[in-house]
Amino acid sequence: MRTLGLNISRIRPRRWALGAVALLGALATGVYATNYSLWINGRTGGGQPGNHADFTYWGPASTEAGVNKKSVNWDGYNRIADQNYRIRDALDCYCTGQNWCYIAAHSAGNLQIGYALSLYGGSARYKKNATPNASGVCGNTDGSTQTGWNIKWVNVAAGAAGGSELANVGSWAVSDPLTSDLKTATARAMYDHNQTRAKWFYMYAGAKGTLYSGILPGQDDEAVAYHSAGGVSGSGGAGFCNPSDWFCNDLTLGTAANEGGRAKWAYHSVQFRDDSESLDHYTRGNWGGVVSKVRADMAANAR
Template identity: 60%
Template sequence: MNKAVLRVCLLLLLLLGALPMSASAANYTLWINGRGAGGAIGNYQDFSYWGPGQVSAGVGKQAVNWDGVGSIAGQSGIVRNALDCFCTGSNWCYIAAYSAGDPMIGYNLANYGGSPRSVTNATPNGAGVCAPAGPGAPTQTGWNIKWIRVAAGAAGGTELADAGAWATGEALARDLRTTTIRAMYNHNDTRGLMFYMYAGARGTFYSFLLPGQDDEVVAYHSAGGVAGAGGGAYCNPRDWFCRDLTLGTQPNEGGTPKWNFHSVSLRDDGERYTHYLQGNWQGITAPMRADVEATAL
């Protein structure tokens, strides 16, 4: 190489070194809690709702903490803050939702998933809000989401709320009545994103309130994403007195469909999984967490 070519190469290297480095793309896993008190709102590293924070739960895991008692509409902005923070620009998200976290993400996708969102700097402040990524930051339509996994999904409601088994003054309990939550938003409008559902079946003595198979809190009609205006009785295949909840996206026994882009990944044929986390990522959340760990990379 002659000296002139060498000088040009060195000059190009110097010029490239002087250019600002663009932010690198990152993937995040957002965990959206269900009913009940938990982690601090705005603190994406507080996993106290779920269990030990050091447990592996997907790449770049973030705890999307909302208050667990407020209405879906009233608390949904907290979830949007997280989606705006971590799922815009060159960043992508995996979503893991539990119980009432299911209608939280469904409500936001149906009502705001087609809206313009500012591309942010992915650096949340103390309130869990991220600033636009510099002056004149661009906007995009909706969020960058790869998939959604849901354990004990409550987007179809629960008959426990219908029966007043929870505090009747709690806004979330009123929202989770079966006919109320099913009419609250368009469950079929997922913006083309797949919901992978995990349905537990280890019920208990008060399961007579819940039709078909259940995990003590939600029945298969909700956890399995069964479409319709109200709940119905769905069970495991060996139960002769109840229609089968089918795996995948296919219609259930009797022809009742699931909501669009809803697929049953786990039906608890062995009746092993309850609803409850037990402070340690347990219940039906356990197999979902294992799948998130294996696929949210």
């Protein structure tokens, strides 16, 4: 069924409700918003910070990945608090005034958007003109402000907001400041993960993990375990698996508590669980791994 050019059958209920409100508001005022798709990279970076057209981290820039896609590049090396201004700059640029954003994040990019929303999502933000300078900073429109950002929803591939046991044991380079933030206890205590400003986080968890299977609990994608990729709450990680594994509690789909009773963080929903154990953590410069699932969803629904 199609209405006003929208394929309603492909839009999840919450997403349709948000889109309908925005559309009705635009029809009533005669002012039409511009929608943007923001992609927030993870560890190691790759794209030039401040250059929102550089998709080096992800893959070919010509690949469809949501309406008016922008790459929110940060260095993927320094600590979350030190680099979070780049995420806030991009959110100010494209997600204020009449404009709205869809967000996609990978790995430590999950920490970046969660940190921004929890600690700054209730602050006054100047409305910007969506025209960034070389540093990724946009100019003000009329000098007025708004509270937080206009975000429709957040897609997260291989989310690291729960940290990784690889950081705990030093499997990654200890000279990388970001590794300190990626320790499970540190990542989980960094901000209130339940405070998303009522923005939904849709989690995509890969399970093609082999190299570090003895370090990462439960199913993993070789970098993060299901407890992190699935948005599982609590102060520490735990083992969660696919239903085919009888010796481990299941990571449940949607918002329901996981097998064994462990809840997900508020406004977090598991959209994809890699039951076939075929997707790993890595983009490989070609929108690869579990990022491929998020890219497909953004292409279909971030319009």
